[in-house]
Structure formats: C-alpha cells, structure tokens
Amino acid sequence: MKKLYRYFLILSAVGMFTAHRTIAQTTTDKRVSGQFSDTPFAEFIKTIEAQTGTYFYYDEAALNILQVTTQVDNQPLATVLAQVFRDTDYSFAIDKQNRVFITKGP
Numbered sequence: 001m002k003k004l005y006r007y008f009l010i011l012s013a014v015g016m017f018t019a020h021r022t023i024a025q026t027t028t029d030k031r032v033s034g035q036f037s038d039t040p041f042a043e044f045i046k047t048i049e050a051q052t053g054t055y056f057y058y059d060e061a062a063l064n065i066l067q068v069t070t071q072v073d074n075q076p077l078a079t080v081l082a083q084v085f086r087d088t089d090y091s092f093a094i095d096k097q098n099r100v101f102i103t104k105g106p
Contacts, residue, residue: 029076030051030052030053030054030076030077030098031051031052031074031075031076031077032048032051032052032072032074032075032076032077032080033051033072033073033074033075034047034051034071034072035071036068036069036070036071037069038067038068038069039067039068039069040064040066040067040068041063041064041066041067041068042060042063042064044068044084045058048077048080052077052098053098054077054094054098054099054100055098055099055100056099056100056102057099057100057101057102058101058102058103059102059104062104063090063102066088068084070083070084077094077100078094081100085102089104089105090102090103090104090105091103091104091105
C-alpha cells in the first residue's frame with residue numbers, strides 16, 4: 001500500500017511540473033527581436049512566425065500595402081503587434097494555439 005501511495009505521489013508531482021511547463025509556453029511568452037525598415041508586411045510576418053512559432057491569419061490583399069518600420073529587442077509578441085498596428089485600422093487577437101488573427105476595425 002505504501003508503494004502505491006509513493007507511486008501516486010511521484011506521478012502527481014511529475015504531472016504538476018509538466019502542466020506548469022505547458023502553461024508557461026503560451027503565446028504571451030513569445031519574444032520578438034529585429035530591425036524592420038519599410039519591410040513589406042508579408043516579410044515581417046514570415047520573420048515573426050519563424051521566431052515565435054505562431055501562425056498569422058489575415059487578408060493578404062488588404063495588408064499588402066502596409067510597410068513595417070520598427071526596431072524591437074526581445075519584446076513580447078503582443079507588444080510588437082500593438083506597436084505595428086497602433087496608427088492603423090487593424091487589430092489583432094492571439095489564441096491559445098499560437099494563432100494570430102488580424103482584422104480591420106477595433
């Protein structure tokens with residue numbers, strides 16, 4: 001009976017550690033670095049996807065005109081995107097599956 005109790009305790013501890021590590025690797029922890037100077041939006045997105053493992057969903061035809069000029073060093077993804085879209089009509093949302101949805105409007 002004591003062996004079973006110890007086994008259960010060890011499994012519980014491992015399970016809690018694993019769950020914590022999974023939760024800790026959310027999109028909000030994704031960091032971005034780079035210098036972008038009049039970078040086409042599609043190129044900017046490819047760079048961000050490569051650095052963060054996120055995937056972006058957006059209307060390519062509408063955002064093709066957007067050029068990104070910013071310099072960031074180890075900044076959270078949400079902070080970088082807020083900066084990029086600050087003076088535009090676009091907003092974004094990030095879900096738990098590391099997907100970023102960009103839409104026109106608030």
